[in-house]
Amino acid sequence: MHADLFTLAAVKGVELAIFILLFGVVTVLGFLAARWRRGGSIEHLDEWGLGGRNFGAWISWFLLGGDLYTAYTFVAVPALLFGTGAAGFFAVPYTLLVFPIVFIVAPRLWSVSHRHGYVTPADFVRGRHGSPTLALMIAITGIVATMPYIALQLVGIGAVMRTMGISGEWPLIIAFVILAAYTYQSGLRAPALIAFVKDTLIYIVVIVAVIYIPIKLGGFKGIFSAADAKFTKSEIPNDGLLLADPQMLGYSTLALGSALALFLYPHSVTGLLATRSRDTVRKNMAALPAYSVVLALLALLGLMAIKAGVTPLTGANGKPDVNTVVPLLFDKMFPDWFAGVAFAAIGIGALVPAAIMSIAAANLFTRNIYKEYLRRDASPAEEARVSRLASLVVKAGAVVVILVLDPQFSIDLQLIGGVIILQTLPTVAIGLYTRALHAWALIAGWAVGLAAGLWMLYDTPNPNTAKPHFGGAQYAISKLGFGDTKMTVYTGAIALVINLVVATVVTLVLRSRRDGFTDTTEPDDYVVEAGDPGVRDLEPTAPEESTVPAGQR
C-alpha cells in the first residue's frame, strides 16, 4: 500500500505524453471546426449555437453519442457498481428506454422548431403556451440543471489527472480555458468534430478493455465471485450482485425517470435540433443503442476493479474518491501507452458534452432571458455574440464551482438537476401533444413539483456515509405514509406525479380562462419534414455576402 502511494505520487510520463498529444490534436480540430461545413456567417445563433442546423445521420450519431454519454457517466457508472453492485446497473435499462421515448416524441419537437426557428426548448414553450413567464421558468430550470452537469465533467478529467499523478488544479483550468476558446470560436461545430475522435477512442478502449481485462483476471466467473465476496462482507446496506427486494421499485422508477429526463435536458435538445431532418432524428434512435452496449460493458469494469484489487485514491476532500476506480484499473491493467490512450478518451469525452452543455445553457440565456427581457430588438448577430460570451461565463462558473466547493456538492447538485429537469416534462413533452393543461396550471405544477422534489432530497439521509441530507435520489415510501416498508421510489418520479396532479387540478379550476395565451403553432407544424413548405432551407451554400474568416475577428 505504501509503495503504491509512493509510485502514484510520481507523474507517469508515457501516459501523460500520449494524453497531451491527443488533447493537442483535439484542440487543433476544435479551432479548425469553425471552417468546417460553413453555411452562412457564424454571426447567427443557428450557425454558432446549432452548427447550421444541418448535421446528417453520421455526424449526428457521433454528436449525440458524445453529448448523451458523458465522461462522467463513463466514470461514475462503473464507480457505482464498484460501490454497490446491482443498483448501479440501472444505467442499462435507463439508456435503452431513452430511444423509444425519443423516437416518438423528439421528431415533433424537431418539426415545430424548424418551422418556427426555435433554438431552445423554452423557445418552443413560449410559442406553444404563449406565456413568457412559463418559458422563463423552463429556461432557468434548464440552466440550473445543466450547470452542475458541466462541473461534473471536470470531475471526470480530474479523476484521470490524479491517476496520472498530476495534482493541483491548474491542468483542469488549462483544459477548460482551451475548451472555452474553441467553443467561443467554432460553436457547436467544435464538439461535433471532436466527437469523432472521442467516440473512436472510447470504442477502441472499451472493446480492448472488456476483452483484455477479463482474460488477464481469469474470466468473468472469478470477477463476479470476487465482487460477491466483497458485497457479502461489507456492512453497507443494499449492496450485492443482485437487487434486494425493497430496491426493485426504486431501480425501475430511477431507470424510467432518468430516461424521461434525458430528453428534457437542454443539451439533448441542442443536439437533436442540430440535425438536418426529422428522418435523421428517427434513424439515429435505432443506431445510438451501440453506445448503451458500450456503457453496459463499461459498467462491468467496476466489478473487474474489485477483482483486480483497486483501491480508490483519496480525493481533495480527504475521502476516497470512487470516481478514480476506472482510471486506476486502466493504469493497473494496461501497458502505459494504452493507458494514456484510455485516459485521453475519458478526458476528451468530458470536453464534448461540456461544450454542448455550455452552448445549450448560453442559448437559453440569450433567447429566453436576454432577448425576452433585456433587449427585445436584438438582431441575430447580437444573439450570437451574447451567446458566445454567455458560454464563456457558464464554463467559468463551472470551474469556480469545482474549485471552490467540495466536489460532493456538484454530485448533489447533479442529483437535484435530474429531479428538477423532470419537472419540465408536463410543459415540454406533454405540450408537444396537447395544450389541455393551462399555462398557469403548468406553472403551479412545476413550482409544487420542484418544491416537493427538493424537500424530499433534503429529507434523504445516506446511511453509508452518515450524511444527513441529499443522501441520494431514492425516497423511502414509509415517509409518505404507506406503512412500514423498506421500499424506496425515485424522488423525481414522486415529484413528477405531484406536479401532474397539481397541473390537472389547477387546469380544471381555471377551465375556460384562456385569455392572453395564444398558441402560435399549427397542428401540422409537428409533422413537417425538411423540404416541406415553411421549413427553412438550411442546406449549406457558399456564403452570399463576404464574411470575415472566423480566425480574424
Added chain:
Amino acid sequence: MAYDASREDRFTRDPDSAGRRGTVQSHERNTNWYWLFVLPFVFTLLPFIYNTTSPELIGIPFFYWYQTAWIVVTAVITFAVYVKTRGS
C-alpha cells in the same frame, strides 16, 4: 442564407405563410408499429423477472447479461419500427 433577420416570426403567426401552413400530412405511416415499444418497457422495468444469477452466460450472472441483451433487442425493435413507419 434564406433567413431574414428583420422578420422574426418565431413567436408570431407569419401572415404570408397562412396559405402554406396547416396542409402538410404526416410523413410517417403505420404508426401502430409503435406498440412494439411496449416490450422493452415491460421486460426491463419489472426487475423481479431477471433478478437472479442463473442461468449464467460465460460466467456473467443472468441479471447482467439479460439487461445488456435488451439493449440489442431494443435497437432491433427501433430499427424495425423505423423501417416500417418510414413514409414518403
